[in-house]
Amino acid sequence: MPGKWGYEMVARPLKTGYSGVIYPVNPKGGEIFGLRCYQSILDIPDHVDLAVVTAPAPNTPQLMQECVEKRVKGAVLITAGFAETGNKGKMLEDEVVKIARGGGIRFVGPNGMGIWSAAGQLNLCFETMPKPGPIAFVSQSGTFGGYLSEIATARGYGLSKFISIGNQADLTASEYLEYLVEDEGTKAIVFYIEGLKDGRRFFQVAKEAIRKKPIVIYKGGSTRAGARATLSHTASLAGSEEVFEGMCRQAGLIRAQEASHPFEIAEALLRQPLPRGRRVAILGSGGQGVVNTDACVSLGLEVPEFDAETVRSLKELLPPHAPPPRNPVDFAGSYRTALEEASITEKLLSLDYIDGVITNVPVNPMIWGLKPTSTGTNGLLPNTSKVVIPGIELFVSLPKKYNKPIITLRFRHTDNDSVADALREAGIPIYDTPEQCARAMYALVKYAEAQRR
Amino acid sequence: MPGKWGYEMVARPLKTGYSGVIYPVNPKGGEIFGLRCYQSILDIPDHVDLAVVTAPAPNTPQLMQECVEKRVKGAVLITAGFAETGNKGKMLEDEVVKIARGGGIRFVGPNGMGIWSAAGQLNLCFETMPKPGPIAFVSQSGTFGGYLSEIATARGYGLSKFISIGNQADLTASEYLEYLVEDEGTKAIVFYIEGLKDGRRFFQVAKEAIRKKPIVIYKGGSTRAGARATLSHTASLAGSEEVFEGMCRQAGLIRAQEASHPFEIAEALLRQPLPRGRRVAILGSGGQGVVNTDACVSLGLEVPEFDAETVRSLKELLPPHAPPPRNPVDFAGSYRTALEEASITEKLLSLDYIDGVITNVPVNPMIWGLKPTSTGTNGLLPNTSKVVIPGIELFVSLPKKYNKPIITLRFRHTDNDSVADALREAGIPIYDTPEQCARAMYALVKYAEAQRR
Numbered sequence: 065m066p067g068k069w070g071y072e073m074v075a076r077p078l079k080t081g082y083s084g085v086i087y088p089v090n091p092k093g094g095e096i097f098g099l100r101c102y103q104s105i106l107d108i109p110d111h112v113d114l115a116v117v118t119a120p121a122p123n124t125p126q127l128m129q130e131c132v133e134k135r136v137k138g139a140v141l142i143t144a145g146f147a148e149t150g151n152k153g154k155m156l157e158d159e160v161v162k163i164a165r166g167g168g169i170r171f172v173g174p175n176g177m178g179i180w181s182a183a184g185q186l187n188l189c190f191e192t193m194p195k196p197g198p199i200a201f202v203s204q205s206g207t208f209g210g211y212l213s214e215i216a217t218a219r220g221y222g223l224s225k226f227i228s229i230g231n232q233a234d235l236t237a238s239e240y241l242e243y244l245v246e247d248e249g250t251k252a253i254v255f256y257i258e259g260l261k262d263g264r265r266f267f268q269v270a271k272e273a274i275r276k277k278p279i280v281i282y283k284g285g286s287t288r289a290g291a292r293a294t295l296s297h298t299a300s301l302a303g304s305e306e307v308f309e310g311m312c313r314q315a316g317l318i319r320a321q322e323a324s325h326p327f328e329i330a331e332a333l334l335r336q337p338l339p340r341g342r343r344v345a346i347l348g349s350g351g352q353g354v355v356n357t358d359a360c361v362s363l364g365l366e367v368p369e370f371d372a373e374t375v376r377s378l379k380e381l382l383p384p385h386a387p388p389p390r391n392p393v394d395f396a397g398s399y400r401t402a403l404e405e406a407s408i409t410e411k412l413l414s415l416d417y418i419d420g421v422i423t424n425v426p427v428n429p430m431i432w433g434l435k436p437t438s439t440g441t442n443g444l445l446p447n448t449s450k451v452v453i454p455g456i457e458l459f460v461s462l463p464k465k466y467n468k469p470i471i472t473l474r475f476r477h478t479d480n481d482s483v484a485d486a487l488r489e490a491g492i493p494i495y496d497t498p499e500q501c502a503r504a505m506y507a508l509v510k511y512a513e514a515q516r517r
Numbered sequence: 518m519p520g521k522w523g524y525e526m527v528a529r530p531l532k533t534g535y536s537g538v539i540y541p542v543n544p545k546g547g548e549i550f551g552l553r554c555y556q557s558i559l560d561i562p563d564h565v566d567l568a569v570v571t572a573p574a575p576n577t578p579q580l581m582q583e584c585v586e587k588r589v590k591g592a593v594l595i596t597a598g599f600a601e602t603g604n605k606g607k608m609l610e611d612e613v614v615k616i617a618r619g620g621g622i623r624f625v626g627p628n629g630m631g632i633w634s635a636a637g638q639l640n641l642c643f644e645t646m647p648k649p650g651p652i653a654f655v656s657q658s659g660t661f662g663g664y665l666s667e668i669a670t671a672r673g674y675g676l677s678k679f680i681s682i683g684n685q686a687d688l689t690a691s692e693y694l695e696y697l698v699e700d701e702g703t704k705a706i707v708f709y710i711e712g713l714k715d716g717r718r719f720f721q722v723a724k725e726a727i728r729k730k731p732i733v734i735y736k737g738g739s740t741r742a743g744a745r746a747t748l749s750h751t752a753s754l755a756g757s758e759e760v761f762e763g764m765c766r767q768a769g770l771i772r773a774q775e776a777s778h779p780f781e782i783a784e785a786l787l788r789q790p791l792p793r794g795r796r797v798a799i800l801g802s803g804g805q806g807v808v809n810t811d812a813c814v815s816l817g818l819e820v821p822e823f824d825a826e827t828v829r830s831l832k833e834l835l836p837p838h839a840p841p842p843r844n845p846v847d848f849a850g851s852y853r854t855a856l857e858e859a860s861i862t863e864k865l866l867s868l869d870y871i872d873g874v875i876t877n878v879p880v881n882p883m884i885w886g887l888k889p890t891s892t893g894t895n896g897l898l899p900n901t902s903k904v905v906i907p908g909i910e911l912f913v914s915l916p917k918k919y920n921k922p923i924i925t926l927r928f929r930h931t932d933n934d935s936v937a938d939a940l941r942e943a944g945i946p947i948y949d950t951p952e953q954c955a956r957a958m959y960a961l962v963k964y965a966e967a968q969r970r
Contacts, residue, residue: 351658
């Protein structure tokens with residue numbers, strides 16, 4: 065029946081294009097989606113790579129025993145009713161672990177929502193597929209993890225793997241991390257964690273891991289009342305927030321503070337050069353520059369004043385009615401061409417006391433309803449195959465040229481914008497608010513500092 | 518020419534359905550959009566209600582003088598190049614103010630982006646119209662204010678008025694506030710402010726105003742570097758953050774911390790009953806409840822434990838595999854019908870030690886692909902004219918019945934969802950993240966506390 069775990073574990077991979085073979089198992093026999101249900105895994109006339117278990121908790125030891133006999137090497141335990149429910153459940157969980165260990169089986173869960181792999185096309189978790197991409201997501205909460213993945217997809221961030229780790233009875237956060245650091249499709253790793261079972265080992269692994277890939281961590285249970293809730297949710301001891309924060313800082317993990325932050329932050333860490341210091345130049349219109357500066361400074365970044373020579377050269381690049389150039393640079397709400405924005409951004413990136421630039425997604429003059437001209441004064445040249453906007457090529461080349469990051473704010477909400485596409489292709493992150501930009505730059509700075517240690 | 522202010526001030530109201538008469542003025546004469554351009558306002562053969570000035574700053578005193586002669590009573594000065602550029606500009610601005618005052622003219626600006634009124638259909642600011650609604654928005658930054666309005670519209674929040682106040686040479690934030698408190702179409706007021714010209718008066722007006730309507734304030738220049746930038750942007754002295762925060766607290770204004778917050782917060786304050794205290798009950802799945810609790814507690818709200826009797830009755834309302842009920846209530850990722858969610862929410866609202874509830878947008882069983890049944894076990898009853906989801910009527914009636922607020926999280930991203938529509942119609946706010954929900958509840962608590970003083 066739709067909504068039942070047993071049904072969904074067959075329906076989802078079938079619906080979302082899993083190319084392997086699925087053998088449903090149901091003691092009652094019968095058929096599902098035209099597939100024969102075997103009454104036991106032992107009846108399956110083939111080797112089984114992965115067993116997905118949704119049967120009631122008390123049946124799990126017996127099923128795990130059958131998996132051992134069938135020489136299965138991996139399992140995913142969806143079933144709840146183990147350690148998260150108290151002592152009796154904990155004993156049942158220990159029994160399952162003992163059987164699995166004895167038989168050489170490693171397993172995910174129990175009390176999880178399963179796994180999803182973009183590369184393997186194996187989807188146990190989602191009604192609709194997440195957007196494939198380079199971010200792996202490991203979540204201690206199943207439903208909430210699914211929801212965070214949905215948010216990520218809705219905002220355009222692509223995932224490589226999703227693992228709902230549940231109670232971590234066998235495989236733990238540290239082991240998933242060890243795996244993902246080596247996983248080719250993964251370029252950044254996001255964790256939702258309530259409490260670490262093996263905190264010491266996790267942070268040891270993480271400290272090494274961040275030399276290869278950035279790790280963003282969003283933690284539930286950072287307050288006393290929240291921590292109380294994690295105990296009944298995933299049987300986790302959330303531990304002291306101060307200790308956890310200290311461990312993250314030492315290991316070089318980036319903390320995310322809200323549900324909407326982890327993937328935004330991971331995106332910034334994917335392809336941009338790392339800043340050498342904390343000094344940021346900001347280019348934006350009036351209030352945007354003001355609040356961007358506030359947001360940067362509040363996070364501990366610096367927004368240094370410019371030298372006289374730079375002020376002089378910026379003055380030449382800005383419209384006559386713009387106020388005297390300072391940091392943040394105010395282009396006074398003018399319609400800027402992409403070329404002008406690229407030139408100012410380049411000037412800022414070239415300064416030896418600036419480590420990164422926050423600026424706008426360059427304006428596509430078409431959104432102002434300006435007609436293409438061949439003179440280029442409106443910044444737009446017509447082309448038979450695609451629209452070429454002078455300055456975009458320069459703009460997207462800048463991070464590499466100066467080995468410094470650019471973070472951009474999308475100041476106009478436009479769909480189907482060739483400028484935004486060019487930035488995304490070049491790996492320059494785009495955000496909707498000044499505070500998101502500041503957090504992204506801060507994450508780059510923190511990751512760079514961790515790398516240098 | 519498109520992009521030029523003079524052009525846009527005629528193009529925008531025409532394009533967006535202004536029903537009044539527009540008289541373009543241009544010393545060169547000619548025509549625009551088929552309208553004759555008068556060479557001077559004095560040539561217009563009719564009474565003029567409002568003059569919109571985009572001419573260069575040095576010409577403004579002369580134009581203001583002509584407005585006086587024409588007996589115009591109101592003006593909007595778009596023109597920049599006044600106090601924000603330094604002493605010389607300040608003297609020019611003072612001259613314009615003197616002429617206007619002498620002639621009985623009140624004006625908006627200069628150095629602003631104009632005004633927009635949903636009721637008056639007068640749009641000087643936007644390329645595309647904002648969504649009409651009950652929130653008035655007063656911004657000290659023009660372009661950034663326009664961008665914030667765009668964000669509001671993109672996220673479904675409706676605006677009644679937008680005023681880009683610029684340098685506030687004549688009309689100030691206090692006066693706009695006095696006006697908006699009496700404005701019928703306005704139910705909540707949002708400010709983006711960099712520095713108050715008449716802080717003392719503003720907070721006096723605000724203190725009275727909040728008895729009628731909530732005020733949300735987002736401030737630029739709260740850090741030293743940010744404050745430095747406000748000076749050249751809007752000629753504002755941002756002042757001490759500590760003093761400003763203290764004044765807001767005393768007057769009962771709600772502070773917004775990020776560009777995406779002000780309208781989210783205003784939405785919560787529009788139609789929900791005000792909580793009597795700070796005690797919140799939370800209903801959500803696993804991790805969602807955990808981080809929602811963290812977010813509430815971090816803001817100073819309380820998430821009290823339940824009494825034994827409540828635990829017993831909640832147990833009966835929850836699925837058998839759910840962990841023992843506590844606050845936050847974990848419904849264990851189950852597919853809940855709207856009726857079940859409504860019943861649990863009602864139980865929580867009925868507790869005398871709970872002042873408000875954060876819960877999920879009730880599940881529409883159709884998103885699970887469940888077929889409508891007439892038994893109601895899936896929570897869905899077919900109806901010839903529209904889908905009726907049992908429980909929704911109960912759910913939306915609860916805030917009024919218990920005189921306590923409900924804040925909801927949309928846990929599944931679905932378009933065209935009749936459940937979400939029913940909630941919106943009833944004035945129950947919907948958010949995407951636990952942290953947004955916590956901020957909304959916090960704003961209600963703060964506003965209630967201010968009201969009680």
